[in-house]
Structures are given as structure tokens and as C-alpha cells.
Amino acid sequence: GENVEQHPSTLSVQEGDSAVIKCTYSDSASNYFPWYKQELGKRPQLIIDIRSNVGEKKDQRIAVTLNKTAKHFSLHITETQPEDSAVYFCAVDNYGQNFVFGPGTRLSVLP
Amino acid sequence: DAGVTQSPTHLIKTRGQQVTLRCSPISGHKSVSWYQQVLGQGPQFIFQYYEKEERGRGNFPDRFSARQFPNYSSELNVNALLLGDSALYLCASSFSAAGSGQPQHFGDGTRLSIL
Numbered sequence: 001g002e003n004v005e006q007h008p009s010t011l012s013v014q015e016g017d018s019a020v021i022k023c024t025y026s027d028s029a030s031n032y033f034p035w036y037k038q039e040l041g042k043r044p045q046l047i048i049d050i051r052s053n054v055g056e057k058k059d060q061r062i063a064v065t066l067n068k069t070a071k072h073f074s075l076h077i078t079e080t081q082p083e084d085s086a087v088y089f090c091a092v093d094n095y096g097q098n099f100v101f102g103p104g105t106r107l108s109v110l111p
Numbered sequence: 112d113a114g115v116t117q118s119p120t121h122l123i124k125t126r127g128q129q130v131t132l133r134c135s136p137i138s139g140h141k142s143v144s145w146y147q148q149v150l151g152q153g154p155q156f157i158f159q160y161y162e163k164e165e166r167g168r169g170n171f172p173d174r175f176s177a178r179q180f181p182n183y184s185s186e187l188n189v190n191a192l193l194l195g196d197s198a199l200y201l202c203a204s205s206f207s208a209a210g211s212g213q214p215q216h217f218g219d220g221t222r223l224s225i226l
Contacts, residue, residue, distance in 0.1 A: 031212055032212040032213075034214055034215075036217075042219070043201070043217040043218060043219045043220060044154065044201070044217045045217070046214050046215075046216065049214055051212050052212075089153050089154070091153075093209055093212065098144055098156045098159050098167045098169070098209040099144070099154075099156060099203075099209065099215060100156065101146075101153035101154050101155070102153055103152060103153050104151075104152070104153050
């Protein structure tokens with residue numbers, strides 16, 4: 001089955017710096033790659049996603065890049081703010097296996 | 112429009128009991144998926160229902176079962192509860208089934224504690 005790894009597991013950055021989180025997956029048939037943000041005690045919230053026919057997608061301070069050949073995709077957050085502090089999960093949509101989530105990255109933005 | 116709604120928000124049970132969790136999807140969404148999230152981990156897939164039929168099952172024992180109703184709402188049942196079943200149970204809805212490249216939107220979850 002699909003195996004999703006996520007690195008780093010924790011990340012601390014200074015406010016205003018950039019943060020990058022990387023996910024790798026194993027099944028080349030996967031075709032949809034969302035990122036979720038989960039604040040303490042709250043629901044996972046979709047923040048950006050990318051489909052397999054696209055290499056990069058950007059939404060204001062957030063971007064996602066996909067390398068299908070290498071089977072990895074990354075979340076990029078620029079100009080980080082304290083409210084970006086949360087746990088971020090990548091997921092891979094693999095037909096028949098539903099969403100397989102990574103183990104999460106705890107991002108702390110220090111003022 | 113209302114998002115995904117789940118009930119109850121919190122539940123305390125003892126070992127051996129049975130529990131039913133409920134989920135109402137976003138209006139127009141035909142697929143409901145259930146996930147278990149243990150503290151400090153990512154959500155783990157339990158079931159997906161699409162158009163009232165089971166479309167996928169994760170690596171969970173037969174004590175876990177689910178169904179989807181004609182209005183696309185869903186129930187998750189867990190029998191013979193164990194201490195290890197303590198977790199946040201999340202419901203997510205999407206317009207289409209997995210594999211179609213559709214986003215899933217989550218509810219606030221039901222926090223289940225087993226004593």
C-alpha cells in the first residue's frame with residue numbers, strides 16, 4: 001500500500017522567515033496531493049492542493065510543488081506569521097486507498 | 112452553507128461498550144470518509160462510503176462498521192470498545208469518491224474516551 005513520509009517532524013522559524021515541509025510517497029499511481037493545517041483541538045483544514053498534471057500551485061503566501069518523477073511534493077510558506085503555528089499534514093489520494101496522511105509537522109513561528 | 116457536522120462532540124465510554132458516531136456531509140457531497148486520529152499522529156483511514164456503498168476499508172478490526180443513509184449522512188459504529196479506541200474520530204466529505212482528485216473537508220470530530 002501507499003507509504004507517506006513527511007519531514008521534518010518539527011520546525012521552528014523566526015517570524016517573517018520561510019518554512020518548507022516535504023512529503024514523499026511510494027505509489028506512482030497517486031494523483032492528488034492536499035495539505036492540511038490543524039490547530040490544537042480543531043479540525044484539519046485544507047490549505048492548498050495540487051493535482052498530478054500540475055507542477056506548482058500558489059495561493060498568496062502558500063505554495064506547493066510536485067515532482068512526480070521523484071515522488072515528492074513540498075509545502076512552502078513565505079513571510080511566516082505567528083498564526084501559521086500549527087501541525088501540517090500532507091496527504092496522498094490513491095484510488096482505492098482513500099487519503100493516506102503523513103505523520104505531521106509541528107511548525108512553530110517565533111515572534 | 113453548513114460544513115461537515117459531527118455528533119456528539121465528546122463521548123466517554125467504558126471497555127466493552129458500544130458507540131455510534133454520526134456525520135452529516137456538506138450539502139451536495141455524496142462521499143463520506145471516516146478517520147481515526149490518535150494524539151500526535153495523522154488521521155488513519157477507516158471507511159469510505161460513496162452513494163451509499165462501501166468504497167474502501169482501512170486496516171481496522173471488524174468491531175468497526177459504518178453505513179451511509181439515502182440523505183448521504185453516515186454513522187460509524189464501534190463494538191466491544193477497547194482502551195486503544197480512545198481517539199478523535201473525524202468525518203470528511205467530498206463530492207466524489209477517492210481517486211477522483213476531489214478535496215475532502217473535515218468536521219470537528221468526536222473525541223471518544225474509553226475508561
